[in-house]
Amino acid sequence: MSLSTEQLAEIEEQRGQTAPTRRAVSEGLEERLFTAHPVLDHGFVRVIDYMGDDAAICQAARVSYGKGTKSVQNDEGLIRYLMRHWHSTPFEMCEIKLHVKLPVFVARQWIRHRTANVNEYSARYSILDREFYIPAPEHVAAQSEINNQGRGDALQGEEAARVLDMLKSDSMRCYDNYEAMISQDGQQGLARELARMNLPANVYTQWYWKVDLHNLFHFLRLRADAHAQYEIRVYAETMCNIVADWVPFAYKAFEDYRLGAASLSAQMVNCVQRMLRGEEVSQENSGLSAREWREFETIVRGN
Amino acid sequence: MSLSTEQLAEIEEQRGQTAPTRRAVSEGLEERLFTAHPVLDHGFVRVIDYMGDDAAICQAARVSYGKGTKSVQNDEGLIRYLMRHWHSTPFEMCEIKLHVKLPVFVARQWIRHRTANVNEYSARYSILDREFYIPAPEHVAAQSEINNQGRGDALQGEEAARVLDMLKSDSMRCYDNYEAMISQDGQQGLARELARMNLPANVYTQWYWKVDLHNLFHFLRLRADAHAQYEIRVYAETMCNIVADWVPFAYKAFEDYRLGAASLSAQMVNCVQRMLRGEEVSQENSGLSAREWREFETIVRGN
Amino acid sequence: MSLSTEQLAEIEEQRGQTAPTRRAVSEGLEERLFTAHPVLDHGFVRVIDYMGDDAAICQAARVSYGKGTKSVQNDEGLIRYLMRHWHSTPFEMCEIKLHVKLPVFVARQWIRHRTANVNEYSARYSILDREFYIPAPEHVAAQSEINNQGRGDALQGEEAARVLDMLKSDSMRCYDNYEAMISQDGQQGLARELARMNLPANVYTQWYWKVDLHNLFHFLRLRADAHAQYEIRVYAETMCNIVADWVPFAYKAFEDYRLGAASLSAQMVNCVQRMLRGEEVSQENSGLSAREWREFETIVRGN
Amino acid sequence: MSLSTEQLAEIEEQRGQTAPTRRAVSEGLEERLFTAHPVLDHGFVRVIDYMGDDAAICQAARVSYGKGTKSVQNDEGLIRYLMRHWHSTPFEMCEIKLHVKLPVFVARQWIRHRTANVNEYSARYSILDREFYIPAPEHVAAQSEINNQGRGDALQGEEAARVLDMLKSDSMRCYDNYEAMISQDGQQGLARELARMNLPANVYTQWYWKVDLHNLFHFLRLRADAHAQYEIRVYAETMCNIVADWVPFAYKAFEDYRLGAASLSAQMVNCVQRMLRGEEVSQENSGLSAREWREFETIVRGN
Structure with missing residues (x-):
């Protein structure tokens, strides 16, 4: 800060x-x-x-x-x-x-x-x-391999260094040019409403x-x-x-x-009821898709 | 109160x-x-x-x-x-x-x-x-003759008295019956969520x-x-x-x-401009409907 | 209809x-x-x-x-x-x-x-x-004894008849007077925006x-x-x-x-996990209030 | 397009x-x-x-x-x-x-x-x-001298050329680096949710x-x-x-x-009424600030 x-x-x-x-x-x-x-x-x-x-x-x-x-x-x-x-x-x-x-x-x-x-x-x-914003090294993360909109572990070594270097140098150069464009020192100066478009996100x-x-x-x-x-x-x-x-x-x-709450679908509620009655419930007989079954297991097994 | x-x-x-x-x-x-x-x-x-x-x-x-x-x-x-x-x-x-x-x-x-x-x-x-709510006598108003969703002058004499009497007696009777329906004195009592429907607006x-x-x-x-x-x-x-x-x-x-502000339509703005240039502007040559012209006159004449 | x-x-x-x-x-x-x-x-x-x-x-x-x-x-x-x-x-x-x-x-x-x-x-x-709206007899229900904002079984016999009679007669009388107030037959007629207040909900x-x-x-x-x-x-x-x-x-x-889904609180999720591991869980050792425990039982027992 | x-x-x-x-x-x-x-x-x-x-x-x-x-x-x-x-x-x-x-x-x-x-x-x-987005030359405008959040005339000559050059080259370089960061060619590749921050507005x-x-x-x-x-x-x-x-x-x-409509403040309405009655109204006796008077003139004079 x-x-x-x-x-x-x-x-x-x-x-x-x-x-x-x-x-x-x-x-x-x-x-x-x-x-x-x-x-x-x-x-x-x-x-x-x-x-x-x-x-x-x-x-x-x-x-x-x-x-x-x-x-x-x-x-x-x-x-x-x-x-x-x-x-x-x-x-x-x-x-x-x-x-x-x-x-x-x-x-x-x-x-x-x-x-x-x-x-x-x-x-x-x-x-x-x-x-x-320049991420701390431990937050320079790789694209997740299992989740299109997520991240995996932190990048290491040269790749991480290269990323940080690009982020820093592009930020600085874009800002330098932003300043140069709006400057009224020896020139008219670009409208601020336009110059801002040169700044990265x-x-x-x-x-x-x-x-x-x-x-x-x-x-x-x-x-x-x-x-x-x-x-x-x-x-x-x-x-x-x-x-x-x-x-x-x-x-x-x-x-x-x-x-900390969990939302169980109608099918998941049914699985819990069957399991508590002592039935063997597996993905095959659960009515859940493979993906839903993984989510269900995470909830009821606690890990 | x-x-x-x-x-x-x-x-x-x-x-x-x-x-x-x-x-x-x-x-x-x-x-x-x-x-x-x-x-x-x-x-x-x-x-x-x-x-x-x-x-x-x-x-x-x-x-x-x-x-x-x-x-x-x-x-x-x-x-x-x-x-x-x-x-x-x-x-x-x-x-x-x-x-x-x-x-x-x-x-x-x-x-x-x-x-x-x-x-x-x-x-x-x-x-x-x-x-x-029982209106004060000066607010027991007649239906407007020119505006479907408005009121005119206060009703007078017997008609006003009759209205007030109806409003009061219907309110009281409906409330008496509301109380009677929900009462648990010698009976089960109607659900409050139903009984409320007997109360006037x-x-x-x-x-x-x-x-x-x-x-x-x-x-x-x-x-x-x-x-x-x-x-x-x-x-x-x-x-x-x-x-x-x-x-x-x-x-x-x-x-x-x-x-206290007034909104002038494009046509009304044009009328003001013409009038301030000294033109004679009447409803006929104004581009306004008769109703709009009345509204316009009220604004620019102030009455 | x-x-x-x-x-x-x-x-x-x-x-x-x-x-x-x-x-x-x-x-x-x-x-x-x-x-x-x-x-x-x-x-x-x-x-x-x-x-x-x-x-x-x-x-x-x-x-x-x-x-x-x-x-x-x-x-x-x-x-x-x-x-x-x-x-x-x-x-x-x-x-x-x-x-x-x-x-x-x-x-x-x-x-x-x-x-x-x-x-x-x-x-x-x-x-x-x-x-x-006049409820069908089977929907003229008593106030719930356990839920302040709910209803119990249908009222029976004379009590039900009395309720239906009150609802019908109050509706009709209020509407008769609504009509009488706005009538322009031999009188001015009350403004509609006022007369509507005499109508029950x-x-x-x-x-x-x-x-x-x-x-x-x-x-x-x-x-x-x-x-x-x-x-x-x-x-x-x-x-x-x-x-x-x-x-x-x-x-x-x-x-x-x-x-058809159910939302389990953090404590309820914990109870399910313990029960599936074979623990005996009762209200006393559940971390749930008596009321929450009843709601929980309804979900996991299915009745 | x-x-x-x-x-x-x-x-x-x-x-x-x-x-x-x-x-x-x-x-x-x-x-x-x-x-x-x-x-x-x-x-x-x-x-x-x-x-x-x-x-x-x-x-x-x-x-x-x-x-x-x-x-x-x-x-x-x-x-x-x-x-x-x-x-x-x-x-x-x-x-x-x-x-x-x-x-x-x-x-x-x-x-x-x-x-x-x-x-x-x-x-x-x-x-x-x-x-x-790279503005057409006629839209590469100077900062307005009278309005902090507006633009004036188009920049000319070298200054305009310099601005366009900066916008283009910064856009291309930032995108090149965006591609380089997310590339999975011989490296893990930065998460897309991070790499996007390098792109200008x-x-x-x-x-x-x-x-x-x-x-x-x-x-x-x-x-x-x-x-x-x-x-x-x-x-x-x-x-x-x-x-x-x-x-x-x-x-x-x-x-x-x-x-195409115009909103006149209470004071502006009053000015119009006075002007139509033949009074001389100037900013001094209008009750309007200098800025409001300019806005008012624009409306009633039509230019």
Whole structure:
């Protein structure tokens, strides 16, 4: 991460100011407010604002006049019930606003989640910084041989070195030329809205991103998953830690009923029932395809 | 409005509690938090929570590290520019959560605005109160003779009395029978999810409703308009007052560029240009239909 | 169902007209087009238009130049893979438009699904018909004793008769007064936008409803579920039959991976693993609450 | 545009096939179906499917049993009324699906319109082609001196040549290295999900994009506007021509009440009224800022 002294000072100044509010306050999130949590080589996630806490979920579910919470135990039970039975609207009653710095190719995946509000730094209007994502050596991974959209082990030796060298030198050359094109030193200067097209997809951008808790959980379920690309997964994991401090009951329910849960197809349910009755079930007599059987085995054998 | 002593006490208790926060605070809205602002005979609007203020709109538009505001004058200018040029995303960065009590027929119009989060009091799960909207005599209006979906002057004398009597007696009888059907006194009792179907559309319901400022402005432009049905317009007007206290610059820009603005069609623009060049323009040579011409005259003559 | 002779003639006329198209055509759905499929006592579902078929899902997933389908077997495999791994966007590439007639209390549940387009018959503008949902005797059910938002067995004897009598007489009286209020016979007549508030929630309304296949499946998963209220479930079941004829591969995948599937929490997965290793697992040593244990037993014992 | 012989054959084959349908058919759009309409140097827009026509807008607005259209004149009047009074839901009842090939920096602007369905060609899964947007000389424009997010006149002479040279050589070098990194010839090959980050934003991508007519009009109003960046505006203009053939009445209403219309602020309306009463109105006594006054003059003077 590479915040300037001035940016760090702005952040510290904002952290130093408090004012009284009548609204729901999450102690765990207040502690994190504005601080830049580093991700990848130059990226970060910062919490800018939030609305609601665990109690606000219950308050909305109960359409309450007052705080709407009962005992702490009662509230946790309600939150788990709501999560288990897909009652999503009370979770929509919490909202969070983040400032995120991320490579463009990650931003392009991220933006596919449409139910959120976004303000991106404009490269039509402003000049982008010379900051590019260059993977750490252990993340310079080979194409997966079994999964078209995945990666295998890290590349080694000369091949890895060659890749890193290409990424670095192309980034630098493209940025040099970007600067040369927009320069107004002895020439007119190309329009910024055009010059930006010369920058590769590992250049960093940044945005304000605001989302409700239900849709954030949906994002995290897909992006904190082992099948998500590493470079977006690390953002999702950072956000998981933030959410755990913000709404601890809701986050625990999310872990149990979504992140760590498994969905069994009708045929898989039938297999479990037969196996528990003592039947021998194999792929051949399971009604599952070979691929589904592998997925099933992973779930019920736990490895 | 008819809050119970217990409900009023819950509200007062919540108003009495404050805690420090590092977040943006709107003084104007803190003052209003939790208080029930009465609307119609039993309805209300209460602010439960909010996120952001005028400065937060600028901060998001600038994707800032710190507060992101410059001079107050500069901020107001930016907000007006954003509103004028339909840059809607910075306004989406503010959010408000309301508790609203409203007749079902108003709720049915309201819910057509889809970009919002809702938790409604469940008449499947709970028993509704004996509260029905009965219009004040000056709002018992005749069918409009010129507008199929509008109303004319208030009904007078016996006709008005007859209407009010029917509304009251049908409401009471339907509620009596609702109670009789679900009663478990000497009988099993009908399921609440069925019994509710006997209640007319003037019965009150309530919900938590959460929306971002951009979509709230869209709601208010349509529902605070003179053509909106009176019974939803009074809710919109109450919300206009709330928003004016929350984000005064944004609200002023909304008044100037949306609420009080006029949209001229291509043909109407042409008429204005010709009139300002001194031409005589009448409906016949305007390119406008008779109906459009009336609308045009209202705009450019101001009456 | 109660279509007028004139309405039936309009439907037949439209069914009689065909024109050539280059677009994807679903034979199964063409057969059903415009026909009113009856639901409840006066309701129906009619297919008005559709876009896409099973092949169109594959074509979009492959971003193809031509039809984009390969062998039929290959296509079905791809559709099942997409459904299993929550790749929802290709299913959004199919769209259906329905004309639905339904009681207002069902419409109020239905409209909570926000990702759809709706045009409802306007009771501000027009006069509603004298049509009310009166449950068949076997559906006049008692309040459930174990589930606050559910129903138990049908009421019997005098209690059932009393309920039906109340529903019928209140519906009729409210409608009589609705008519009396808006009548312009010897009086001015109350505005329709006001008079409609006198009608109970079992009155029928109708709308055009358009939705993409992904969001339709989400609707069907929740509303064709055994826990959904009977009166909306019958609409969902009718729509399931329609979708099965429209996109048979996608519907089968939906049945296997959604409708008939089960979601096991992290703790439940652990229980299955232990049980399959031969451990004795009971509620006490399961990590599940009593309620979760009952739900778990239902899944793995199959009853 | 650079379609392969094989792709052109696939398109022609699909254009050659027709089948009868009972659905609404738009003759104008059938003619265009599947054909690639060229945009920029390698891009295109192809219509893949559509739902509805002008009559379908009226049918939905009237919640009709049959076709729901009356006289052609009557239908056009209704469509204009709906557009003028912001009744947007009937326009949502038409839907179109496009296949678009476009540079990544254009795709990044385009995707900000969230109310649409998208399937993008996956550079995680597949290998992108060596196709980059290189502006025609007359579009190699200088940065605007008055508008931070705009462009001025075309660069001339050596400066223009230098820019084009940089864009071309950086594109080619980055693609050469992209190929070298993923190559499995004598090495493992970098994962495609990583290698894509080396490609600059003028590389072409493609997607299937599906949207309803109301949201398409919103897109076109912003992107066919003179202030939109040229490279997205040419796509919008191509789509305007397509829509004009699909729903001619709706498109004409869109031109008159949106594209060619002007929005006057409350203060601007007041200025027009005063000017038409013969008052001398200047910026000083107008209540408008200098910037607003310029915008106002442009509207009412027509230049």
